Amino acid sequence: MKQPDATRLVDVAAAAGVSLATASRAMTGGTGVSDELAEHVRAIAERLGYVPNLHARGLAGGLVSSIGLVVHEIGDPYFAEIASGVLHRASLAGQSVQITHADRDPRSELTQVNALMMQRVGSIIIAGSGYTDPALEAPLGDALAQYRTRGGRVAVIGRHHLDVDAVLPDNHAAGVSVATHLTGLGHRRIGVIAGPLGLNTVSDRLDGLRSVFDSTGVHVTVVSHSFTREGGIDGTNALLDRGSPVTAMVALNDAMALGVLRALRQRGMRVPEDVSVAGFDDIAVVSDVAPALTTARIPMAEMGAQAVALILRAEADEPRRISMGHELIVRASTAAPPD
Amino acid sequence: MKQPDATRLVDVAAAAGVSLATASRAMTGGTGVSDELAEHVRAIAERLGYVPNLHARGLAGGLVSSIGLVVHEIGDPYFAEIASGVLHRASLAGQSVQITHADRDPRSELTQVNALMMQRVGSIIIAGSGYTDPALEAPLGDALAQYRTRGGRVAVIGRHHLDVDAVLPDNHAAGVSVATHLTGLGHRRIGVIAGPLGLNTVSDRLDGLRSVFDSTGVHVTVVSHSFTREGGIDGTNALLDRGSPVTAMVALNDAMALGVLRALRQRGMRVPEDVSVAGFDDIAVVSDVAPALTTARIPMAEMGAQAVALILRAEADEPRRISMGHELIVRASTAAPPD
DNA sequence: CTGAAAGCGCTTACAG
C-alpha cells in the first residue's frame, strides 16, 4: 500500500532549496512567490516526476478539483452524449470526472449527490430532468445548499426547482417547432407518446406541442409510458389499441420514437405514408433508422460542455442560466397525412 | 471551504465513549473490535450523520476505494454500454467510478492512467482495444506494473500485451461466425470494411473472418478506415469506387456498419438484395436501422461488470482471463447473393 | 517574497 518511492513536495522543496510552503505556492500557482523561484521549483518538480497527492491536497484544503456528474443511465445515448461533452471540456480544464447513475429517482439522486459530497468533489453537475413537483427536489436542494456554503459548485442541466446555475434545453420551443411542422403538413389528429408527466422535460415539451395544437384545433391524444424505447412500443400499442385514429405521432424523446417506429412496423403501418412520426433530441442513431427520423435536435454534448463552463466560474450572486437553442431536423419520417 | 459542522470520526468516538482507533476499526469493518461495540459505534455514527472523509482515508491508508475507467470515447455506444455495466456493478460494491477519455491513442492512454494513479484510485479498468504492436503498450505496462506493486488493481477489457487481469471478448470466434453465416448464404466475393489494422479488436475479427474465407475460396477485399460511422462510409466508397464487385460487406464494428448502410443507400444499392451487410457488437440501435443489421453480439455491459468483478478480487499469482461469448444475431441485412 | 508551524481527518503499527 505504501509507496516509499513516491516523490513528495518536501523532496521537491529540498531539491530546489526552498521551504515546503514556497514549493506549495509555486506548484499551485499561488500568489506570493517570485516568478523565477516558482519557475525553478516547477522545473525541479518536473525533473523529479513529482505528482501531487490529491488526497493530501483535499485534506488540507477542503474540496478537490474534480467533477461529479449525475446521469440517469450512461448507456442511454442522450446521457452518453452529455457525458462526452462534460469529459471533453473537463479534460481541457484538467479536472477529473466521476459519473454516477441516479436512475431517474429523486431519492437515488440525493444518495448519489451525498456520496459525491462526501468525496469532496469540487463541483457537481446534475444531468437529467427535474421534476414538476417541487417537493420532490426539496431534499436535494437542501443538500446542495449546504454543499455550496462549503464552496462546492453546482450546475444542473435541465429545468429544476433548484436555485443553482443551469443549462436550459429549449424544450418548450422545440415542442412548438415539432407541432408547427406537423400542423403545417396538415395533420389534425395527433397522438403524443409521452414519458412520465412528472418530469419537466416531458412537461415542457408537451406544453410546447399543446400551445400549437390547441390553437390549431388539432385533436390530441396523449399516453404516458416510460421514457424509453420500450415505453415507445407500449405507448404506441396502447394508443392504437384504444382505436384513436391518428395521422401523426410525436414521441417525447428519440428513444421512445425508436419504439414507436418499431411498434408501427410490427403492426404493418407505413411511415410516413400511413402515419408520420417525430421525436426529440437527435441522438446519433436516428438519422440511420428507416425512415430517418424527423426530430428536434437538442445539443447534448454542448450542454455538457456548458455545464462544465458554469462550474468552472465562481458562483455569481444570482444563479446563471444558459439557454440552449434547438433545431428542427426534418427527415423522412414526416409527410402530409394520407387523404 | 471549511465545514465546521461536519462530524468527524473523533466526534463519533466521543459520543460513543470509545477511542478514535476503536471507532475507526468499527467503521471500516476492521478486525479487533467486539461486535457489540462495533455495532454501537456504527449506530452512533449513523445518528450523527457521520460521513467519512475519503481524502483523510486516502492519505492515511494509501489507495482509496474507487475505480478509474479509461474508455476511447463515452459518446460511442460501445463504450457507453461497457461503462453502464461498470457503473452498475461498481455501485453494488459501493465504489465510485471516474471515467476518462483516451481517444484511442497510446500516449493519451498513458497520460490518463498516470492521472488516475496520481489520484490514488484503488483500481483501473482499461476498456478499448489493445494494439497489435507490443511496443506501443510497453510504457503503459511499466506504469501499470509500478502501480500494482503499490497495491493498485488493474483489469483490461480486450486483448492487450499487458500482464494483467483481462476480460476477453470473443472476437476471433465472432469473426468465424459472421464469415460462416455469409459463406453459408453463398457469398463468394466479400468486402471487409476494417478499422485500423493495428488494433487487436480489428486484427482478431479479421483473422476470424479470414480463417473461414480462405478455406472456402472466398475472394476478399479489405479496406481500412477509421473505426467509426464515417470510416464505414469512406471505406464503402473506397471499396466500391475501386470497382471491386462484392455481394456482401462486413464492417468490423457496428458503427462502421451504420456507415456502410448509409453509403450503400446513397449509392442506390439495396440491402440485402444487391449486397448483404453484417457488423460486430450489436449496439442497441442496430436492430432499429433498416434493414435491421445482422451482427455478432458482444456483451458490452456484461464485460464491464466482469471487469469490476475482477478488480474487486485480490490479485492472483497469474493474471486471470475471463472469456466472454458472442452470439450471431441474424437480421434482415443479410441474405443470399443476387444471381 | 519567504519560512516555521499548525492542522486537515483518518489508519495503523505499537503497547497494553
Next chain:
DNA sequence: CTGAAAGCGCTTACAG
C-alpha cells in the same frame, strides 16, 4: 479487544 500516538502529504494563516 482497546487505546495513545505517530504519520500520511499537503495548504494556509501567522510571522518576518
